[in-house]
Amino acid sequence: MSDDKAKPGFWKRMFGGGPEPVAAPTAPIEPAPTEAAPVPVAIEQASAPSPAAPEPAAVADGPKPSWWSKLKSGLARTSSSLTTGITAIFTKRKLDAATLEELEDVLIQADLGLDTAMRITETLRRDRFDKEISDEEVRAVLAAEVEKVLAPHAVPLTIDPAKKPHVVLVVGVNGTGKTTTIGKLSAELTRAGRSVILCAGDTFRAAAIDQLRIWGGRVGAPVIAREPGADAAGLAFDALKQARDEGRDVLIIDTAGRLQNKAELMAELEKIVRVLKKQDPEAPHSVLLTLDATTGQNALNQVEIFGRVAGVTGLVMTKLDGTARGGILVAIAAKFKLPIHYIGVGEGIDDLEPFDAADFAKAIAGLER
Numbered sequence: 001m002s003d004d005k006a007k008p009g010f011w012k013r014m015f016g017g018g019p020e021p022v023a024a025p026t027a028p029i030e031p032a033p034t035e036a037a038p039v040p041v042a043i044e045q046a047s048a049p050s051p052a053a054p055e056p057a058a059v060a061d062g063p064k065p066s067w068w069s070k071l072k073s074g075l076a077r078t079s080s081s082l083t084t085g086i087t088a089i090f091t092k093r094k095l096d097a098a099t100l101e102e103l104e105d106v107l108i109q110a111d112l113g114l115d116t117a118m119r120i121t122e123t124l125r126r127d128r129f130d131k132e133i134s135d136e137e138v139r140a141v142l143a144a145e146v147e148k149v150l151a152p153h154a155v156p157l158t159i160d161p162a163k164k165p166h167v168v169l170v171v172g173v174n175g176t177g178k179t180t181t182i183g184k185l186s187a188e189l190t191r192a193g194r195s196v197i198l199c200a201g202d203t204f205r206a207a208a209i210d211q212l213r214i215w216g217g218r219v220g221a222p223v224i225a226r227e228p229g230a231d232a233a234g235l236a237f238d239a240l241k242q243a244r245d246e247g248r249d250v251l252i253i254d255t256a257g258r259l260q261n262k263a264e265l266m267a268e269l270e271k272i273v274r275v276l277k278k279q280d281p282e283a284p285h286s287v288l289l290t291l292d293a294t295t296g297q298n299a300l301n302q303v304e305i306f307g308r309v310a311g312v313t314g315l316v317m318t319k320l321d322g323t324a325r326g327g328i329l330v331a332i333a334a335k336f337k338l339p340i341h342y343i344g345v346g347e348g349i350d351d352l353e354p355f356d357a358a359d360f361a362k363a364i365a366g367l368e369r
């Protein structure tokens with residue numbers, strides 16, 4: 001795979017520029033039973049942000065764009081990488097060994113993964129070899145094959161109403177969008193009538209605590225937090241106790257994501273899980289891993305590491321709006337076969353949506369719904 005990427009001048013030939021540098025179905029949330037719990041008294045309620053905390057993106061005024069238009073514009077860079085490459089190959093050309101090889105290169109460059117790239121070219125070879133083919137027909141095959149890979153993994157996050165609370169542990173490398181995703185998810189759950197409480201378990205960074213407080217304030221969810229440097233597992237234990245006492249539906253726990261010290265990270269996450277299980281042997285009921293799409297291939301390593309350390313039960317891919325490398329979601333689905341619950345295409349409160357394989361596949365292939 002890396003050999004293909006290293007071919008001199010390949011990217012320039014296809015897209016006229018340099019490759020992007022490597023950087024770092026509606027969820028079945030049943031309506032909540034009527035909340036009879038007393039007014040929550042969090043250890044620390046959501047409060048005014050400190051100046052250090054980044055302000056989450058404001059909700060835009062005016063008519064809201066549909067999710068499909070957000071998804072399409074969010075994935076525009078990924079789809080234009082793919083479609084520009086496909087058009088360059090297939091304008092008035094027959095499907096032969098050379099065009100298939102060029103196509104495979106384009107698909108690999110878009111981070112779809114070797115298996116999926118080969119699957120697509122094999123389908124074309126089988127059905128259309130030595131025939132004229134338009135770029136639109138190639139894009140239709142691309143969308144169909146990508147959808148086949150993704151569809152079994154497009155699984156909504158289910159919140160078990162029998163759990164009081166259903167505990168969601170959110171893990172991932174710092175900056176991948178954990179806190180923002182927690183904010184967006186809390187907004188969705190709150191809208192669905194769930195009573196949500198948040199725990200600022202990334203005690204390592206003051207700004208992360210403040211940022212969660214801002215989100216808590218926006219969605220009306222109490223935030224249980226302590227001073228930076230406090231023991232994250234102790235905090236998670238107290239948060240679960242409070243959530244149980246208050247009869248909350250959902251407890252969402254933020255965590256630190258210092259990959260540079262894997263041993264410490266592992267010890268901290270294991271300790272959090274251990275102390276949660278003391279109160280509820282089934283907790284955490286969901287372990288969500290946030291992945292930043294702009295990191296491309298690096299996201300594969302993160303699934304591997306956090307899968308091992310934290311027993312990830314589902315994925316959220318963020319920042320699909322900021323990258324040409326959205327194809328990485330396909331490679332991840334093919335390799336790890338984990339449920340993909342949500343994707344994020346922006347920083348706003350409404351920019352998280354349950355993952356839909358058909359929409360995603362069409363959007364990256366530049367097709368209409």
Ligand SMILES: Nc1nc2c(ncn2[C@@H]2O[C@H](COP(=O)(O)OP(=O)(O)OP(=O)(O)O)[C@@H](O)[C@H]2O)c(=O)[nH]1
Nearest residue numbers: 174175176177178179180208318319344345346347
């Ligand atoms: N464009 C875009 N930006 C996003 C998305 N999700 C999160 N972000 C931004 O990414 C940055 C990092 O997000 P955080 O939620 O702070 O990430 P984190 O994993 O909690 O990181 P720490 O706070 O460092 O632990 C913030 O500026 C977010 O607004 C997304 O889907 N699209």
